[in-house]
Structure formats: C-alpha cells, structure tokens
Amino acid sequence: MLITDIDEMKAMHESAVVDSGFVATCGRMHDLNTLPGFAALTDEGILGTVFYLIENHECEIVSLESRKENLGVGSALVQRVxxxxxxxxxxxxxxxxxxxxxxxxxxYQRRGFEMKAIHRNAVEAARKLKPSIPFTSEDGIPIKHEIEFEMLL
Ligand SMILES: CC(C)(COP(=O)(O)OP(=O)(O)OC[C@H]1O[C@@H](n2cnc3c(N)ncnc32)[C@H](O)[C@@H]1OP(=O)(O)O)[C@@H](O)C(=O)NCCC(=O)NCCS
Known part of the structure; x- marks a missing residue:
C-alpha cells in the first residue's frame, strides 16, 4: 500500500475518483475538493482518503474514510497526516x-488521540450547514454531539 498526496495523484491520473463533498466540523463547512489530503493506493485502486487543514500551527483531520476496513488503511493515513x-x-x-x-x-483512542472536549449539541449547528446529516444512526443512537480528539506533537 502506497500513501500518496492527493493533488499529485490527481495530476498524474486525471480519472482518479477521490472522495468529494462537504463536511461540517465545529460549525464550519469544508469543501473536500479544496483541502490537501492523502490517498491509500494499491493495484486495486484507492483504498481510503484523508483530508486535513492546517491553520495556526494546528492540523485538523477534516475527513478520514477507509473503503476497505481492518487492513490498516485508516491507521496508515492518520500516521501520514x-x-x-x-x-x-x-x-x-x-x-x-x-x-x-x-x-x-x-x-482514534487506540492510536494515541485523547478526548479533549465534548461539544454538546454541536450537530444541530452542523445540520443547519448540511441538512442531510441524519438524526439517528443505523443502530438507533441519536446523533447530537461532537467529540473532539487531539494528539499533542
Ligand atoms: C474509522 C475508520 C477510518 C478506520 O479505518 P480502517 O481502515 O478500518 O482502520 P485500520 O484498518 O487501520 O484499523 C482498524 C482495525 O483493523 C485492525 N487491523 C489493522 N491492520 C490490520 C491487518 N493487516 N490485519 C488485520 N487487522 C488489522 C486494527 O488492529 C484496527 O483495530 P483496533 O482499532 O482494535 O486496533 C473506518 O472505519 C471508516 O472509514 N469509518 C467511516 C468514516 C469515519 O468514521 N471516519 C472517522 C471519523 S472522522
């Protein structure tokens, strides 16, 4: 598995289909198309992506998606960020x-991130920005709060 810069990959393979769309975090909307990121690649194609935003000497993981779980894809992408x-x-x-x-x-906790804060009812604000966020998960848990994790470097 190769972890590669998404912009470089797009430049080399114009047909590469990378995750896109909008993600709301902490009351702010992010367009993944405009963010830097990394992709996990094998002969089978893209196995996962991570997008991040660096501001004020802090790096936010805005989106992490594994298309093939339990193979180390998510871990490798987080390590790269x-x-x-x-x-x-x-x-x-x-x-x-x-x-x-x-x-x-x-x-995230198994990978050294610590729970920093619980932003109660933050998903209400996120839903105003992105109304497609569901109210309940598939296993019946109300989706309400954002939990912030951090790793100090
Ligand atoms: C959370 C998420 C990114 C994890 O991705 P993943 O590719 O499954 O992650 P990994 O494979 O690295 O790790 C998952 C498990 O697989 C195990 N694993 C890793 N490599 C393995 C391998 N080669 N063989 C067997 N198991 C392996 C790990 O031990 C890990 O288990 P652990 O947490 O008990 O340590 C993925 O579930 C996902 O995309 N979820 C939906 C989107 C999401 O929730 N994103 C995060 C919110 S920002």
Missing part, C-alpha cells in the same frame, strides 16, 4: 467525530 503535521511544525493534530461513531471513538 501526523508525520506531515510534525514536519509543518504543528503543535497538535485534532478532529471531531460524532457521539454515535463508536468505531471512530475506539479507533
């Missing part, structure tokens, strides 16, 4: 996930 953030002299890598995303809550 952390390495990049260190090189860019960031003081922390942070992200928010929502309260029903138990897999992500487990995933």
């Amino acid at each position: 952390v390495d990049h953030a260190r090189t860019a002299s960031c003081r922390r890598v942070w992200l928010v996930t929502t309260n029903e995303n138990l897999r992500a809550i487990r995933f």
